[in-house]
Amino acid sequence: MELETGTLASGSKGNSIFIRKGRDCIICDQGLSVKEFLTRAKGVGIERVSAIIITHEHTDLIKGVEALSQSYNIPVFVHEKAFKSFMERVADRKRLKVRTFGDSPFYFRDFKITPFRIPHDTVYPVGFTVEDGREKTAVATDLGKVTEGVMENLKGCDSAVIETNHDIELLKSGVKYPEKLKERILSDFGHLSNESGAGLAAELIKQGTKAVMFAHLSEENNTEIHVRSAYGKIFEENKIKEDDAEIQIALQKKPCNFGRIYGKRQ
Numbered sequence: 330m331e332l333e334t335g336t337l338a339s340g341s342k343g344n345s346i347f348i349r350k351g352r353d354c355i356i357c358d359q360g361l362s363v364k365e366f367l368t369r370a371k372g373v374g375i376e377r378v379s380a381i382i383i384t385h386e387h388t389d390l391i392k393g394v395e396a397l398s399q400s401y402n403i404p405v406f407v408h409e410k411a412f413k414s415f416m417e418r419v420a421d422r423k424r425l426k427v428r429t430f431g432d433s434p435f436y437f438r439d440f441k442i443t444p445f446r447i448p449h450d451t452v453y454p455v456g457f458t459v460e461d462g463r464e465k466t467a468v469a470t471d472l473g474k475v476t477e478g479v480m481e482n483l484k485g486c487d488s489a490v491i492e493t494n495h496d497i498e499l500l501k502s503g504v505k506y507p508e509k510l511k512e513r514i515l516s517d518f519g520h521l522s523n524e525s526g527a528g529l530a531a532e533l534i535k536q537g538t539k540a541v542m543f544a545h546l547s548e549e550n551n552t553e554i555h556v557r558s559a560y561g562k563i564f565e566e567n568k569i570k571e572d573d574a575e576i577q578i579a580l581q582k583k584p585c586n587f588g589r590i591y592g593k594r595q
């Protein structure tokens with residue numbers, strides 16, 4: 330695929346997704362330190378970042394935005410309804426180059442970027458599809474459930490980054506998380522379980538999606554083995570064969586993309 334999608338980091342300790350075509354690269358969320366970001370970006374051959382687009386203002390997604398943006402003069406795109414809440418988390422508001430977008434698609438360089446609502450517990454969280462006129466990729470992470478709107482927007486994408494945050498049993502039986510936090514994660518405004526994420530992926534693959542990256546795995550309440558077992562079962566039920574789509578699982582510690590894993594997984 331010419332429109333390449335991958336993760337520089339994925340998980341509660343910091344998230345950053347890259348979407349690039351040729352030398353142009355958009356970063357979706359940036360929860361890494363500048364040093365860590367640059368090391369990982371160099372590792373995957375990112376030469377320059379044209380823009381940073383923000384899904385929502387949770388710390389694991391935005392803590393590195395300001396530093397990266399200011400260091401390299403990169404514009405930051407935030408939904409107009411999340412602007413105030415985002416800016417409250419910015420230290421030096423005057424220096425940050427922020428542009429807002431609404432609910433309609435907007436264009437940047439060769440990319441058409443379409444935001445869509447996701448159910449999550451911030452002011453106005455969104456997912457994105459990004460198109461280059463030939464291919465379409467999608468980011469749907471940090472959402473409590475798959476709504477009709479989410480499904481509608483993801484339809485027809487060639488590749489997608491989809492949340493598989495937790496194994497429901499691991500989360501429920503775990504002792505580290507207080508009950509309130511468990512309730513939040515399991516709610517419609519929390520995070521997708523392995524089953525829900527795999528179900529969404531199955532629907533997309535049946536409609537022609539060729540590559541799925543399962544992402545935002547909880548360190549406490551999930552493992553790659555649990556994700557594989559969940560999608561294995563759901564794909565089998567949906568008669569999806571191994572070569573129907575490429576499946577990857579995004580990692581916290583290393584960048585991942587389709588067709589190639591950078592470095593050893595462990």
Ligand SMILES: [Zn+2]
Pocket residue numbers: 385387449471
């Ligand atoms: Zn979040």
